[in-house]
Amino acid sequence: MAPQRFHEQFHHIQRSLPDVPLTMGPDDSAGFLYEKGVVLVRDGEEARFVEDAVRTHFTETRGLVPDHVRRVGPQAGRTGVTRIRVGDPAEGEDTVPHALRAVREAEERQGRRLAGRNHVVHIAVNACPGDEPVPVSRTETANPGAAEGSYDPATAVGVLVVDTGLVHDHRSYPLLSHTTGDAQLTETDGDGLLHQYVGHGTFIAGILAAVAPNTDITVRGTLNDAGAVLESEFGGLLFEAVDRDGWPDILSLSAGTPSTDPGGLIGLDAFMRELREQRTLLVAAAGNNGSDTPFWPAAYAALPEYADCVLSVGALRGDGESGACFTNHGPWVRVHAPGERLTSALTGFTTPVPYVYQHSTYDSCRFGVADYPCTCQYPRHTGVLSEGRESTGAKPDQVMFDGLAQWSGTSFATPVAAGLVAARMTAYRERDPRAAGAALLAAATDRAEVRGAHVPALRPPTWRPVPAGIPALPA
Template identity: 85%
Template sequence: MALQRFHEQFDHIQRSMPGVPLAMGPDDDAHLLYERGVVLARDGEEARVVEDTVRAHFTETRGLFPEHVGRTSPETNRTGVTRIRVGDPGRGDDTVPHALRALRAAEERRGRSLVSRNHVVHIAVNACPGDEPVPVPRTGAANPAAAGGGHHPDSAVRVLVIDNGLVHDHRSYPLLAHTTGDAQLTETDGDGVLHQYVGHGTFIAGLLAAVAPDTDIVVRGTLNDAGAVLESEFGAKLFEAVDRGGWPDVISLSAGTPTGGSDGLIGLDAFMRELRTRRTLLVAAAGNNGSDVPFWPAAYAALPEYADSVLSVGALRADGDGGACFTNHGPWVRVYAPGERLTSALTGFGTPVPYVYQHSTYDACRFGLDYACTCQYPRHTGVLSEGRESTGAKPDQVMFDGLAQWSGTSFATPVAAGLVAARMTAHRERDPRTAGARLLADTTARAEVRGAHVPALRPPTWRPVPLATPALPA
C-alpha cells in the first residue's frame, strides 16, 4: 500500500517542476525520483571521464549519436558538480540507467562512485507523506507544550530551519513572535484554498520554539517550490541559506532522498565537506518511506567522518513506545523522537482558510503495522487517491485557523534539534556538537522500532497520545 501514495505524489511533484522530465525508480521500494536524461559528476577530471565513457558506450553499443552526451552546466562552480546530458528525454527512452552501468568498471578501478542520478530532494512529507494536517481548535494546546525559561536575545541558540517559508501571519502565534525568515511564496490557490505543504516550515518552527524557547529561529524558504528541488541545485541553495546569516549553531533539515547507494549525494559533496569544518550540527529527518534504505543527508550520520556533525532522526509513534509506522529505520538512524500526531501552528490565528485533502486514508496501515496509526485516522478522502473517481467520492475539505496536528519524521527532527538547543541553554554549552553527543550519551530511554531497541528522546513537555482510539474524531 505504501507505493500507492508514492505514485500519487509522483504526479504532484512532476506538476510542481514543469519542464523537468522526472523518472521513478529503479526500485519502487526505494521511493526514488530523479531527472530523466541527466547524470551528475564532480567537476574536473571525473566529469571528463564520465562524459567520455558514456559517449563511447552509447556510440558503440546503442547506436546513439555522440551529440546526445554533453555538459549542461559550467565545469567550475561552488558546489563542484557538473550536469551531463546522456540522452534526449523527449524520445521516451530513459538513458540514465545505461549511463550508470557504463561507468561501473571505471568506478571499481577508482574505488568510489563517479556518477549518480540527479535526484529530486524533497521535504520528508513530500514523496511519501506520513499524513496530512488535521485541524485543532484554537483552544487546544501545543504538543510538545512550551517549555519554561523564555527567550533571551543575548543567550539564544541560533537555529536555522531549511524548509518552505513562514505563513504571513505566523507571529500571531505567541511561540513564533521572535521567529524570522522568508515568507511562503504562495499560500493559497485562486479559490483561496491552502496549497499542499503550506505551513510545513511554520509548524516546524513552532515545535522548535516549544521545546527550546531560548532560540533565535530563522526559517529559510529553500524548498518553497512545493518542497522539491533537484540535487544539482540543492547544494547551492544550502550554501545560500547559511551565507545569508552565517553558519548557525543548529540546522534543522526535514528533507532528503534515497539514492540506492551508500556514498551520499554528489550534489552535496562541497556543502558537507564545509559543514565538517564548522561547529554547526546538522539535524536531519530520516524520511517517511517505512524503509531501511538510507535517506540522505540524514544517512551521513552513519559515516565515520560525519558522526559528530550530523544527527539523523526517526519518528516515534503517538504513544512514544515504538516507531511510527511510516518512519525510516536502520543502523544509520541515530535517535528517534515523537513524530506522530504532534500539535503546532500551521497558519496564523487570523481568518480561517480552507484545505482540501490530497490523499485518502486507508482501511489498514499501509506499512503493515497493527496499531491505530495516521494511515487510518482521522478518516478522509483525497483528490489524488486512486479509485476515488470510480466510486464518486468527493474529497474532504477542512478549515484551519491556527493549530494543526501533523505526523512525520519532518516533525521529529525539530523536536530533536530543540532538545539539543535546550541542552546548550541549560548547561551553558557553546558547542552544539558536544551538546548533541552528550544528549545522546545521557539518553537511557529506549523504544522498539522494527524489532530493535533504539535511543528515544521524549521532551518533558510532550504528552503521549493513547493508541486505543484515534486522537481526533473521524
C-alpha cells in the same frame, strides 16, 4: 512502501517542475525520483572521464551519436557538480541506468562514486508523506508543550530551519513572536484553499520554540516550490542559506531523498565538506518511506567523517513506545523522537483557511506493520489526488485551519531533537552544538522498539503521549 501515495506525489511534484522530465527508481519499488536522461558528476577530470566513458559505451553498444552525450547547464559553480545528458528524455527508455553501469568498473577501481542520478530532494512529508495535517481546537495546547525558560537574545541558540517559508501571520502565535525568515510565497490558490505543505516550516518552528524557548529561529523558504528541488541545485541553495545568515549553531533540515549510493549525494559533496569544517550541527529527518534504505543527508550520520556533525532522526508513534509505521529505520538513524500526531501552529490565528485533502486514507496500515489506528488509516478522509475517486463519485474532504494542527512525520521529530540539543546548550551553557548533541545522546537512557531493534529515544518532558484510539476528522 505501498506505491499509491508515492505515485500521487510524483505527479504533484512533476507539475511543480514542468520543465524537468522526472522518473521513478531504482525499479518498480519506486523508492525515489530523479531527472530522466541525465547523470550528475563532479566537475573537472571526473566529469571528462565520465563523459568520455559514457559516450564510448553508448556509441559502441547503443548506436547513439556522440553529441547525444554532452554536458548541460548550468555548469559547476560553488557546488562543483555538473549534469551530463546521457540520452533523450523523450525516449521511452531511461538511459541513466545504462550510463551508470558504464562507469561502474572505474568507480570500483577508484573506490568512490563518479556519477549518480540527479535525485529530487523533497521535504520529508512530500514524496513520502507521513500524513496530512488535521485541525485541532484553539482550546488545545501545543504538544510538545512550551518548556520552562525565557528568550534571552544575548545567549539564545541560533537555529536555521531550511524548509517552506513562514505563513504571513505566524507571529500571532505567541511561541513564534520573535521568529524571523522568509514568507511563504503563495499560501492559497485562486479559490482561497490552502496549498499542500503550506505551514510546514511554521509547524517546525513552533515545535522548536516549544522545546527550546531560548532560541533565535530563522526559517528560510528554500523549499517553497512544492517542497521539491533537484539535487544539482540543492547544495547551492544550502550554501545561499548559510551565506545569508551565517553558519548557525543548529541547522534543522526536514528534507532529503532515498539513495542506494553508499557515499551520499554527489550534489551535496561540497556543502557537506564545508559543514564538516564548521561548528554547526546538522539535525536531519530520516524520511517517511518505512524503509531501511538510507535517506540523505540524514544518512551522513553513519559515515565516520560526518558522525559528529550530523544527527539523523526517526519518528516514534503517538504513544512513544515504538517506531511510527512510516519512519525510515536502520543503523544509520541515530535517534528517534516523537513524530506522530504532534500539535503545533500550521497557520496564524487571524483568519480561518480551508484545506482540501490530497490523499485518501488506507483500509489498513500501508506499510503492513502497525497494530493500532495509525495515520495511514485515521482520521478517515478522501483526497483529490487519489486514483479512481471520480469513478466512485467520492468527494474530497475539506476542513478549516485556524491555528493549531496535528501532523505526523520525521519532519517533525527532527525539530524535537534539534530543540533538545538547543535546550541542553542553554541549560549547561554549552557553546559547542556538536558537543551538546553528543552529550544528549550519551545521556539518553530511554529506548524504543523500532522494527525489532531497541534504539535510543528522546522524549521531551513537555511531550504528552497520544492515545492510540481512533481520532475523528473535524467537521
